[in-house]
Amino acid sequence: MSDLWPRIEPLLASVERPARYIDREWGALHPIDPDYRVALVYPDAYELGMANQALSILYERLAAIPGVAPERAFVPWRDMAEQLRGNDVPLFTLESCTPVGEVDLLGITLPYEMTYSNILEILDLAGIPLRSDDRSDSDPLVFGGGPCAFNPEPVAPFFDAILIGDGEEAIAEIVATHRAGRAAGASRSAILAALAGVSGVYVPSMYDMTSGVAVGRDGAPDRVTKRVLADLDSVRPPVSPIVPFMDVVHDRMTIEVLRGCSRGCRFCQAGMVYRPVRERSSDNIVRDVLAGLWCSGHEEVSLTSLSTADHSQLEDILRRLSRRLEGSGISVSLPSLRVDAFSVDMARMLGGGRKTGLTFAPEAGTQRLRDVINKNVTEEQLLATVHKAFSAGWHRIKLYFMIGLPTETDEDVRGIGALVQKVLDTARESVEPAKRGGIRISVSVSTFVPKSHTPFQWDAQVTPEEVRRRQEVLRGSMPKRGVDLSWHASGVSFLEGVFARGGRELADVIEHAWRAGARYDAWTEEFDLGRWISALEACGVDPSRIASRERDTGEPLPWGHIDVGLSVAYLRIERERAREAITTPDCTFDECTGCGVCPTLGVDVILGGGGRE
Amino acid sequence: MSNGMFRARITYPKAGRLRFLSHLEVTNACERAARRAGLPYAVTQGFNPKMKVGFGPALPVGTGSTCERFDLWLREYVPADEVLVRLQSASPSDLAPSEACYVALRAPALTVSLTIAGYDVETGESGSAEDLQGFLDAVVKTGELVVEHKGKQKVFELTSTLPKEPTVRSMNGRVVVDITTRMSERGSLRPEALVMAAFERSGTGGSVLSVTRTHLAEEEEAVRRLL
Numbered sequence: 128m129s130d131l132w133p134r135i136e137p138l139l140a141s142v143e144r145p146a147r148y149i150d151r152e153w154g155a156l157h158p159i160d161p162d163y164r165v166a167l168v169y170p171d172a173y174e175l176g177m178a179n180q181a182l183s184i185l186y187e188r189l190a191a192i193p194g195v196a197p198e199r200a201f202v203p204w205r206d207m208a209e210q211l212r213g214n215d216v217p218l219f220t221l222e223s224c225t226p227v228g229e230v231d232l233l234g235i236t237l238p239y240e241m242t243y244s245n246i247l248e249i250l251d252l253a254g255i256p257l258r259s260d261d262r263s264d265s266d267p268l269v270f271g272g273g274p275c276a277f278n279p280e281p282v283a284p285f286f287d288a289i290l291i292g293d294g295e296e297a298i299a300e301i302v303a304t305h306r307a308g309r310a311a312g313a314s315r316s317a318i319l320a321a322l323a324g325v326s327g328v329y330v331p332s333m334y335d336m337t338s339g340v341a342v343g344r345d346g347a348p349d350r351v352t353k354r355v356l357a358d359l360d361s362v363r364p365p366v367s368p369i370v371p372f373m374d375v376v377h378d379r380m381t382i383e384v385l386r387g388c389s390r391g392c393r394f395c396q397a398g399m400v401y402r403p404v405r406e407r408s409s410d411n412i413v414r415d416v417l418a419g420l421w422c423s424g425h426e427e428v429s430l431t432s433l434s435t436a437d438h439s440q441l442e443d444i445l446r447r448l449s450r451r452l453e454g455s456g457i458s459v460s461l462p463s464l465r466v467d468a469f470s471v472d473m474a475r476m477l478g479g480g481r482k483t484g485l486t487f488a489p490e491a492g493t494q495r496l497r498d499v500i501n502k503n504v505t506e507e508q509l510l511a512t513v514h515k516a517f518s519a520g521w522h523r524i525k526l527y528f529m530i531g532l533p534t535e536t537d538e539d540v541r542g543i544g545a546l547v548q549k550v551l552d553t554a555r556e557s558v559e560p561a562k563r564g565g566i567r568i569s570v571s572v573s574t575f576v577p578k579s580h581t582p583f584q585w586d587a588q589v590t591p592e593e594v595r596r597r598q599e600v601l602r603g604s605m606p607k608r609g610v611d612l613s614w615h616a617s618g619v620s621f622l623e624g625v626f627a628r629g630g631r632e633l634a635d636v637i638e639h640a641w642r643a644g645a646r647y648d649a650w651t652e653e654f655d656l657g658r659w660i661s662a663l664e665a666c667g668v669d670p671s672r673i674a675s676r677e678r679d680t681g682e683p684l685p686w687g688h689i690d691v692g693l694s695v696a697y698l699r700i701e702r703e704r705a706r707e708a709i710t711t712p713d714c715t716f717d718e719c720t721g722c723g724v725c726p727t728l729g730v731d732v733i734l735g736g737g738g739r740e
Numbered sequence: 741m742s743n744g745m746f747r748a749r750i751t752y753p754k755a756g757r758l759r760f761l762s763h764l765e766v767t768n769a770c771e772r773a774a775r776r777a778g779l780p781y782a783v784t785q786g787f788n789p790k791m792k793v794g795f796g797p798a799l800p801v802g803t804g805s806t807c808e809r810f811d812l813w814l815r816e817y818v819p820a821d822e823v824l825v826r827l828q829s830a831s832p833s834d835l836a837p838s839e840a841c842y843v844a845l846r847a848p849a850l851t852v853s854l855t856i857a858g859y860d861v862e863t864g865e866s867g868s869a870e871d872l873q874g875f876l877d878a879v880v881k882t883g884e885l886v887v888e889h890k891g892k893q894k895v896f897e898l899t900s901t902l903p904k905e906p907t908v909r910s911m912n913g914r915v916v917v918d919i920t921t922r923m924s925e926r927g928s929l930r931p932e933a934l935v936m937a938a939f940e941r942s943g944t945g946g947s948v949l950s951v952t953r954t955h956l957a958e959e960e961e962a963v964r965r966l967l
Contacts, residue, residue, distance in 0.1 A: 136757075140802055145760040153772070153832055370772055372758075372765040424772030424830070426791075456783040456790055457775075 131216060131224040138210040146373040147173035148207065150221040154369040154423070156186075157222055161196035163306060164230040165189050166220045166267070169238070170245040171649060173201040177369070178377040180431065181236060181273060181294065187365045188298050195302060198222040198230070199369075202245045203252070205646065211252060218252035227253035232305060233267040235286075237275035240626035241619065241649035243282055247641040250285065257638060259287045259332050264315050268305055276329075277353075277400050278579040278686040281626050281633035283331035287319060291689055292327050292353030293386075295362045300325050323347040327354030334688070336631055341688035352690040357730045359386055359405045366415050367422040379427035379460070380419045384412050384444070385735070388433040389714050389722075392490070393501045393705050394532065396578035397433050400691045402724040404715050406735030409440040413447050420457060429460045436465040437715070439734045445476040463488060463527075466504045469512045471519040482520050484569070487512065488527035491535075492542025498708040499534050501701075506546065510553045517557035523567045526550065530597050530614075531575040531589035533705065540597050543572065544604025551609050569611045572601060574620035578627050579686040580693060582701035587677040588624040591617040618656035622648075624674035625663075630685035635666045694723035745782075746814040747847070748823050751807060751839040758834040759804035759950075767795050769835055770810055776830035779823065782813040796850040796956060797857065797923055800930065805953035809850055811843070855924070856903060856962035858955040859931040861917040864947045869915050872946075873908040875938040876917065880905065887933045896929045903962060906934065914949070920962075 139145040167185055169176025176182065182199070189197035198220035203211060211218065217226040227233060233255070235246055247257055255269065256262050262269070271282065272290035279289045290297050304325055308318035323330040323346070333347035343349050356362060364382050371378065385406040388398045407415075416428050428448075435441065448459050458478050463486045474485065489509055491497045497504060513524065528543050547570055555563045574594050577583045589597070594617040605612050626633060640662035647653040663670050678684070680699050697720070704711060714720050715732055725731055754766060761769070771791050774781055782792040792813040799805055818826075824840035831837065847853070863872070879885065885896045904920040919931040932948045939946040957965065 139760055145801065146762070146765055149757040149760050151757050151832055151834060153769075153776070372761050372769055374764070374768075420775075421778070422776065424775035426771070426775070454783065 129226060129229070131219045131226060134214065134216050135219060135224060138207070138214060138216070142206045142210060143204060144373065146371075147201065147204070148221070150224075152369045152371055154367055155199075155222055156190050156197065158190070158196045162194045163192075163232070163302065164196045164198060164220070164223070164225060165232045165234060165302070166198050166200050166225075166227050166230040168200045168227070168233060168235045168249055169202075170235055170242040170249060171202055171238070171647070172204055173371075174373055174375040176201045176236075177371045177373075177375040179236060179238065180381055180383060183365045183368045184362075185234065185294055185298055186369070187367075188295060188362075189302070192299055192302060196223070198225065200227055200249070202248055202647070208248070208252060208646075217254050218249060228255050228267065230267050232270060232302065234270045234272065237271050237273040237279075237282065237289075239649065240275060240281075240623045241654070243626060243637045244641045244645040244648050246282060246285055247638060248646050251641075258284050260284070262287065262315070268318070270301065274397070274400075275626075277396065277689055277691060278627060278629075279329060279331070279689070280336075280630045280685045281637065283631055284634040285637075286331060287315075288322050289329045289331065290327055290354065291329055291351055292691075293356040294354070295356045297325065297327050297354045301328065320345055320347075327352065329689070331631075339630070339683040339685070339687075343688075350688050350690045352728070353400070353692065355692075355728050355730055356386070356405070358733060359383070359407050360411055360733075360735075363411075364407075364415055364419075366419040368419070370423050370425070377429065378425075379429050380416070380423050380425040381429045381431045382412060382415050382419060383407070383432060384430045384435055384438050384441075385432040388437065389720075389732070390434060390437070390503070391501050391701075391711050391713060391720065393499070393582040393701055394490075394529065394575055394577075396581050399580050399693060399722075401433065402692065402722065403730055403732045404437075405730075405733045406438055406440075408735040409444045409447070412440075412444050412735070413451070416448060416459075417451060420452075426456065427458050427460060429462065431462055434463075434465065435461045436463075436468045439736055442470075442473055445473060449476045462486075466512050467508045469515065471515050474516065474519075474521075482522070484523040484525055485516055485521055486525040486527070489546065490527065490529050491532060491539060492528065492544070492546050493539045495708055496532060496535060496539045496542070498710050499705045500532055501705070501710050503710055503712075506549070509546070510549060513550050513553045514557045517554045517566070522554075522558065522562065522565050523569070524550070524554070525569040525571065528570065528572045529575045530572055530601060531594055531620075533575075533577075533583055533586045535589075535597075537597070537600050540600045541604040543570075543601060544606070547610060548606045551606055566609055567611065568609060570605070570613070572598075572612070572614040574615050574617060576620055576624045576627055579684070580689075580691050580698075582698050582705055584628070584684065584698065585678040585680050585682075585702065588621070588674045590671070590675050591621045594620065616651070616654075619648075619651075619654060621670070621674060622656065622659055625670045628685065629668075629673045632666070632668055636662045636668055639665055690727070692722075692724035692727040694721075694727075697722045745845075746817050747843050747845050748812045748814060748818075748820065749841050749843045750810050750812060750823070750827060750837045752810070752831070752835055752837040754799060754803075754805040754808055754835065754953075756804075756834040758832065759952075760802060762801050763795075763798035766799070766808070766835070767793075767810070769832065770795075773827055773831040773835070774812055777823075777826040778830075779812070779818060779826060780814050780816040782815050794849050794851070796854050797928065799953060803859075803930075803951045803953065807953060807956050809854070809956065811850060853958045854956045855922055855959045856920060856955075856957040857923060857928070857953055858918065858920045858957075860952045860954050861919060861931050861935050862949045862951075863915045863917065863935060864949045865945070867915075867942065867944060867946065869908045869910045871942065872915060872917070872935075872938060875941045876906050876908065876934070878941055879934065879937045885929070885934060885937055887929070889930075894927055896927075900924075901929050902934075918954075 387404040
């Protein structure tokens with residue numbers, strides 16, 4: 128293996144933020160004489176990738192396998208990419224400065240659709256052929272996985288294999304299968320065929336896509352069922368993670384306290400594909416938070432999940448942690464709170480006693496539309512929570528909404544402004560007159576993008592022109608003072624919608640746009656919609672047929688061969704109930720809703736009640 | 741609980757690859773090392789409680805050091821050699837402290853007291869040490885140096901900025917310039933700027949391979965030692 132450091136070092140004087148490329152962080156591993164190297168690559172800049180918990184989990188799981196060296200790589204910023212190309216230096220792993228093209232396994236996360244152009248940037252900088260079909264035995268095995276793997280088709284030709292679902296257990300099986308194949312002198316295609324036999328692994332090259340339906344060849348299963356870690360407590364979360372020098376997003380210790388969410392919000396892909404709910408026990412959470420803070424030296428810990436406030440033991444956990452961390456200056460935070468589960472006592476235990484901003488997500492402006500999306504939150508609950516928070520001394524609040532939801536009318540859009548006005552009035556009434564001027568309500572309004580494996584997967588996405596019109600309606604309805612309003616650019620949401628539900632035909636489009644200079648599309652200042660429209664035209668793909676068209680529920684879907692355990696009948700029924708604005712309860716607290724996940728995957732809901740310290 | 745009763749002074753390097761860290765990145769890393777070391781650090785009072793620390797003058801990205809310092813207030817007394825060992829075992833090796841001692845609680849802040857800094861500037865393709873010495877002397881003799889940084893011009897008056905004449909020496913086949921500067925609230929001269937000005941004057945050019953801070957001193961101490 129070649130160590131590229133002597134060739135990298137001279138480039139660092141002329142690039143921004145060289146800390147992205149130097150390794151040597153606390154917790155980075157440098158095993159001696161590994162015989163199998165894995166490059167874990169996040170398709171964005173270091174400061175975003177280092178916040179990714181999946182990479183941190185896989186890094187630790189890989190390090191536990193004898194002879195295996197997990198290493199990291201990120202997409203170099205444009206200035207560094209230019210330096211690398213100009214000096215003929217390939218993309219390298221941080222830990223050993225090995226060329227990424229020389230590792231055994233290259234794992235690329237699929238965190239969000241707008242990183243797709245960066246996947247090609249990684250492969251090209253590494254000198255690896257962009258398409259699986261063009262790779263030889265000397266190239267690394269290119270694996271994908273992560274949230275976007277649930278509709279893998281747009282990027283399928285760039286990957287040798289893609290893992291669907293939880294990686295904790297699958298990663299070791301993948302490495303073992305690859306090593307065994309190589310030890311036996313098997314060809315690349317034979318190794319891929321063996322990998323197709325690992326539960327949860329999808330090998331795109333082994334599928335024929337005729338008339339929109341995937342058919343597996345040579346023993347590859349017609350449907351790939353997602354991997355699921357049945358018991359979160361069976362795998363300890365990383366408590367000695369890499370501690371970045373650089374100021375990264377979410378620069379804090381994180382402990383995942385539960386996985387999955389069955390609130391059943393009909394727009395939410397994560398809530399559908401990560402079922403069932405599996406809580407970690409409170410004893411384990413308290414133990415791991417304290418161990419993680421001790422090992423990392425972080426000044427803040429976040430208890431993460433899709434809906435942390437839903438953890439059945441949360442108050443107990445926060446009480447124990449605030450007692451243990453008293454006087455240390457270390458604070459505990461949660462990603463967001465639930466309107467219907469907010470308590471001032473709980474909020475006081477967060478943020479190290481500081482009254483930091485509170486975040487709530489009512490999602491829609493009218494009760495009718497909240498019922499359509501199954502967001503079981505009422506206006507009364509929201510206003511009661513606002514009253515409690517502002518009376519107790521908070522003076523800032525952030526609210527998340529969406530526009531473009533199915534069945535939305537202008538009345539619903541104006542309803543957002545009306546609801547924000549009521550929140551503002553309630554907040555003002557809850558504080559002394561002298562403090563009313565300091566009240567701020569941040570309102571963030573995203574555009575709904577229908578996603579695969581949700582009850583809205585058949586629905587039409589609102590066109591960019593209509594989004595812009597509704598954004599104007601929204602602006603007109605918003606109170607003029609005391610509110611900071613922000614929304615998403617309509618072009619980005621449109622493209623996200625195309626990738627979210629498109630098929631393999633989009634791979635050509637992604638390659639075309641990347642060749643035309645598309646990189647870092649998730650960064651507002653780097654995104655160029657025109658470049659993507661030209662690429663779509665050049666490849667003869669009509670994006671509105673993918674994003675803006677309502678599908679018949681019998682139509683084959685590009686992700687039809689990806690099985691997350693949900694029955695199609697459940698999704699259809701949920702869609703019908705949405706049309707009728709009928710809500711569905713959460714099976715964690717109520718009876719089974721028949722989504723199909725538990726029987727199909729052989730798992731069950733796990734709640735974390737248990738012992739005390 | 742919040743008021744630090746003991747004030748430890750730590751000396752640490754910024755070496756190897758970690759010279760590419762910014763000042764903020766270094767200070768964060770030191771604070772995290774102190775937490776990992778399990779030291780009974782004091783916390784500031786007020787709205788946003790934080791570890792009570794004070795750092796010496798900032799180093800730019802790319803500049804290394806053998807002699808950085810920070811003060812760490814402790815709630816309980818821990819013998820200085822134990823403070824050192826605990827910090828060493830909790831620090832990345834290129835930032836691992838080399839000394840720890842206690843100083844008076846009322847001692848002035850490091851940013852105020854440390855005004856003199858010495859650097860080794862290692863050069864490449866610079867001609868002979870004697871020639872470079874001549875060009876440096878000529879630059880010093882002009883009395884001022886205009887430095888452009890991020891589009892802004894800054895004028896350094898060299899008699900007060902340079903408490904000691906820069907000297908050039910040969911070391912393992914490399915030409916190294918020893919520069920001592922005085923830092924003030926008006927700014928700190930980057931030593932490589934002086935060397936680059938000498939290269940410009942020579943007409944033949946040259947390059948700076950590395951810059952390392954080799955000592956930091958208080959005014960009186962420096963006057964005693966240097967002058």
